[in-house]
Amino acid sequence: MDSGDLESSLIIDKPAYTVYLEGNRISFPKKEFELLLLLATNPRKVFKRNDILEHIWGKDFKQKDSRSLDVHIRMLRKKLNDSYITTIRGVGYKLEK
Secondary structure (H helix, E strand, C coil), X not given: CCCHHHHHHEEEECCCCEEEECCEEECCCHHHHHHHHHHHCCCCCCEEHHHHHHHHHCCCCXXXXXXXXXXXXXXXXXXXXXXXEEEECCCEXXXXX
């Protein structure tokens, strides 16, 4: 991940499905990793909820997947010390610090 101040403390190794935060390796289930990777593809860009759902869960996502997105975001925040993911009310999420 190449993005200014994020680069030094958050490293995402896509081929190895590995994430390092401040030098410590963090394990993520597949969906959480894919969600983090999506947000990291364009840091500071707001990703709309429906776009995230479609990208991660596919075009046929069910309404229940919307709640699943909330759970995955909560788990990412917990693992990343609540410092990187910002909620934009009524729109979606973005990765920043």
